[in-house]
């Protein structure tokens with residue numbers, strides 16, 4: 240991240256709170272700018288200037304890579320290290336190296352399954368420590384999360400910021416697949432009235448804790464259950480709808496059209512083909528209802544999902 244020296248400390252603190260500051264390298268001062276290292280898979284705020292620069296390793300810190308003959312892939316969630324190491328021997332070696340390193344953490348988890356079922360929860364193997372619950376910080380908000388019980392991805396931070404940035408105070412927002420509240424909480428803090436639903440009881444329990452933790456109790460109503468069974472209470476209610484269930488949001492478009500008020504903005508998430516990411520979903524959106532005219536406002540590629548697929552968002556006016 241390239242910044243002016245005057246912005247150095249605030250940027251370092253922001254990147255650290257987003258958990259994308261890369262402690263493995265030193266900050267470089269070069270020709271009137273500071274270069275602050277970020278992690279390879281970190282998603283920086285879109286208004287920050289990301290450049291490629293050779294930085295010196297932080298020699299004072301012992302890193303897992305100093306102790307291992309192979310490269311490990313991990314991301315951080317609060318004080319948990321999330322490993323993606325399918326080989327059991329390498330997972331054990333990685334755990335030993337992480338424990339011997341200077342990287343601070345309390346727990347190491349290794350991916351033990353794909354994301355599964357309608358609650359979108361992954362199984363994890365506990366390799367070190369004793370808790371799968373942690374506090375993740377994002378843009379000044381705190382999220383208590385138990386990654387063994389709920390879906391959560393720190394990687395969508397920039398997308399959440401993009402959507403939150405569009406919300407005005409007083410708007411009525413329906414977060415159809417809210418999880419622990421990473422859209423709901425920041426949107427409520429902007430003064431919107433938010434209805435959040437999730438079929439996973441644990442997700443709603445954590446959402447309620449996160450609502451209190453971030454002082455947005457007066458702005459959010461949370462419901463446990465299938466959004467399909469809750470939607471009728473909110474017919475024609477919403478100014479904005481968030482549909483972050485990318486593999487099957489299309490199955491719930493009738494529900495979204497029921498909830499939508501006049502001039503409602505829909506944020507529709509999908510996993511699509513890299514070589515033509517938007518055409519198929521736009522066609523789905525435009526053909527779902529004869530009564531509603533659908534105007535496409537934005538097409539956003541959020542991140543790559545696999546070698547041939549991307550996670551996208553289409554913003555549409557219903």
Ligand SMILES: C[S@@+](CC[C@H](N)C(=O)[O-])C[C@H]1O[C@@H](n2cnc3c(N)ncnc32)[C@H](O)[C@@H]1O
Nearest residue numbers: 357358390416417418436437438439465466483
């Ligand atoms: C991909 S996660 C997104 C969670 C959250 N929006 C986020 O960004 O972290 C999708 C969520 O939808 C919930 N879900 C799945 N089917 C549902 C349904 N029919 N009604 C309500 N929630 C549902 C899952 O339990 C899961 O928490």
